[in-house]
Amino acid sequence: MSFAHPAAFALFALAAILIFLAFLRALTRPQPVSSVALWSGLTQSPERQRPKLHRWAEPILFAQLLALAAMVFAVTQPARRSQESALRGLAIVVDETASMRTTIEPGVTRFARAVERARELLAESPASRVTLLQFSSRSHVVVPPTDDVAAVERALARLEPSWRGDGNTSDLLNLLTATGGTESYDRLVLLSDRAWSDLPPGMTAERIGGGHNVGLIAFTVRENPSGPGVSAFLEVRNETATDVAPRVTIRDEASAVTVTLPVGAETSERFVSPFPASRGVRFTATLAIDDDFAADNVRFFSLDRPSTLRVRWIGEENAYLRAALDSSLQTELARASEPADLTVVVGRTLDQLPPGDLLLVASDVPSLYRFAGTTLLPGGDARAEDPAHPLLAGVDPAGIYVESLPETFFFAPVERILTANGLPFLSAIEDGGRTLYVFSTDLRATNLPITVEFPVLVRNVLASVTRIPGALVHTWRTVGELLEVAEAGGLRRVRDPDGREIALEPGQTAFLPERPGLYDVETDRGTQALAVNVPTEESSSALPDVASAAAPAASVAPVDVLRRLWPLFAWIALLLLAVEAGLYVRFDATRRLA
């Protein structure tokens, strides 16, 4: 037997204190009597003056000494080393991906079967060192190498499958290297519902299969480019041997639409379902079918609709320009102290440029360009310098007439987009990584505000200078994928699909969703929904039937096995303390009465 902390044997010295206290108690025994007069003045026995343990004190002291001995042994952490036929090392890796939630028989999931198999492995392959890992897109060590099999069994009892997707076998190799290297294990077993071909050396995969699945493997929503509402794009995979025609219900915040989608056996079908009544941004598609993997019967999607454009206005307000801005995007005027997405300057001379994107109308910036005095030159029909310029998409310059405009001198690289009578009317100036768009003349000196081209031109300008979310942008993420929201402004609050707030550190700009659903992300720019789904590959339960590699014969040799005995001594100490308490109650009633 060996001891981890032999110095703790010094605690046996406490026995002297126990014995001393026992004799101290024995020095004078209190004895309640009916009348002290009967005892007063009696002859004393000198030989009885010395302390003597009472009958009741002896078993109590004995129990105390035994309990102390057991506690001291427990503190020294004794261990018994014996030669046993066992593996040097056993590593069990349990696949925790979402597909392991598939039910393979009533009340039993693939994950539960994997845990059960792990217990069997512990029993059938005794090892002097056992490591338990979980495998997914975020693989991790559950129990580092230990000889405490009971601790591994307790950890197995606590294991839960995640909603994440498949991991990388190289991550698995890294974890095994960190826990001693694959060569330190005689047996490495991956319990998974997948067939793996690139496992770490020495590792064998045991397939935990079963269950049938019909699932939604794709779900997106797009705004109708030509009309109201949205269109939902769905893909349904049927891995059963029979044709199915499940109903799919698509919901937003206010309305729903239900469609029936026939899918043949062992095939996938794609569908587009119009949802003309929808004005929402949070969508849920629910597949009404009773299969063995329910996690992919619901998918989520959030539509990133254009947000409000904050405009700072400098100079006189121009109702036509404001109307054109509003027709392109929802705008709101920003105060001078507030950040702005776009600054519009009308009829001013700017010695110093404000930050951000700029749209300048009849305003000069002496550091970049200036107008030649106040004299206006006659203009004429506008002409596109480059008809293919993105700013002119959908714009017919021939319909634009400029009455008069100044001559402009540029001191920075400039791109002339529209000219009239050879003079620049609309120009683009590059300035330190940003673009300034300049209308050289007052818009009232043109027919632009009353043309159909004006809103289109303004929208093109806005699309160029600001980060306008595209109307057809679609978003959804997968569980376990780090969600960066820095571009949406500072992260203030995140609520999970149940409405519970996720704790965030100050300055945190990303978070890790651990379950599917619609998350509410509140940033400085407002609140937006983020859809998180189970990874698509988890829906594939009909996995390629790749035979597991034959497990190499594990070398079982006599190895030193260390059995820790301190829990036994700790229990004995507790038992003895209980006995001591019982003895005290039993024998000390008289003293307590006094």
Added chain:
Amino acid sequence: MKPQVNAAFLARLATLRLSTRGRRTSQLAGGHPSRRAGVSLEFLDYRSYFPGDDFRYIDWNAFGRLDRLLVRSFVHESDMPVYLLVDLSASMSLGAPSKADYAAGLAAALAYVGLRGLDRVGLYLFSKALHAPLPPTRGMAQMSRILKRLEIDVPRGHTSMDHALEQFVAATSETGLVILVSDFFAPGGRERGLDTLLRRGHDVVAVHVLAREEIDPKLAGRTQFIDVETGHNVTLAVGEQTLAEYRERLATFRAELAQSMRHRSILLFETTTDRPLARLFHEDFRARGLVR
């Protein structure tokens, strides 16, 4: 307290009746012989007929033999209240079982015997004074009241027997059978109270209860003796000699108590907490006429 009685034990007491040595007087007819002649089944004597006597009691056989009108007289059986006075001072808490529990069991058994014999039975617990008394009442409902009182009360305080007995005499107007259960460790004395009881005309019976540990203590070594009533203490190195002297002193105390009771014609029973109550009733009480 926990009266040490059960249904089986009480069933063995069902045939017993309390009896008194003297003739009691009371306005109510009952089961105890009175000094007054009266109506009962127990023949007492003949006397000459006087006008107004009940014709039914003329002994016509005697008239035939003696040619005199004689009237049969019978023992007048009067009602006798039974007062159970139980010491509940702190000293009664000692012993295993405690003297208090033993006394409670004894009081409950005596109450049962009395109530079964149609006596009125009252319970008076005392220490330095009377606790809330239960005046004598007939009927088995009184039994449950007595048991409840015995169960809820606990030994406490020091003994002042003289004062408690004088309080008892002042609180009761009717004489009867007083059964006093105590360890008689009364620092303030007991004679005055006993004399007051006797002067009032009560028929007094005393039951002296001691714990086995008090008669034969198993002690050795340095011991601090603490008086549970006064808190006074004395520390002794106890040896055989000490214990022998203690036993001698206790014997003297018991002898003096017996002498005191004899002097007052008080029937004294001595018992210990390890003596079964059934034996106390069927051997001691029956042999000396407290029950019949």
